[in-house]
Amino acid sequence: MILDDNFCEKPNIEYPCEWGYKIIGTDKSELEAVIFEVMGSRDYTVSKANRSSKGKFHALTTSCVVESQTDRDALFKAFQDHRDVKMVI
Numbered sequence: 001m002i003l004d005d006n007f008c009e010k011p012n013i014e015y016p017c018e019w020g021y022k023i024i025g026t027d028k029s030e031l032e033a034v035i036f037e038v039m040g041s042r043d044y045t046v047s048k049a050n051r052s053s054k055g056k057f058h059a060l061t062t063s064c065v066v067e068s069q070t071d072r073d074a075l076f077k078a079f080q081d082h083r084d085v086k087m088v089i
Helices: 028-039 069-081
Strands: 017-025 044-051 058-066
Touching (some): 017 028, 028 069, 058 069
Antiparallel strands (some): 017 058
């Protein structure tokens, strides 16, 4: 089997750029508060929430401009480590 050498390369992302995060948890209001808390003074957007078929989980998508991979990863970790967040994508 021959693999393309380019297959494993990381994408070339030019910063600053707009980056989005999907935040999943059990309470929509708590997720909105988490986004407000983590984003701080940044300008950001939040899109309409989705809900699981049984209503147990909610998802919000938020995006903002990130200055670097370090900035992007720090936001991801802040969402991931928050007690009201079950998953970040």
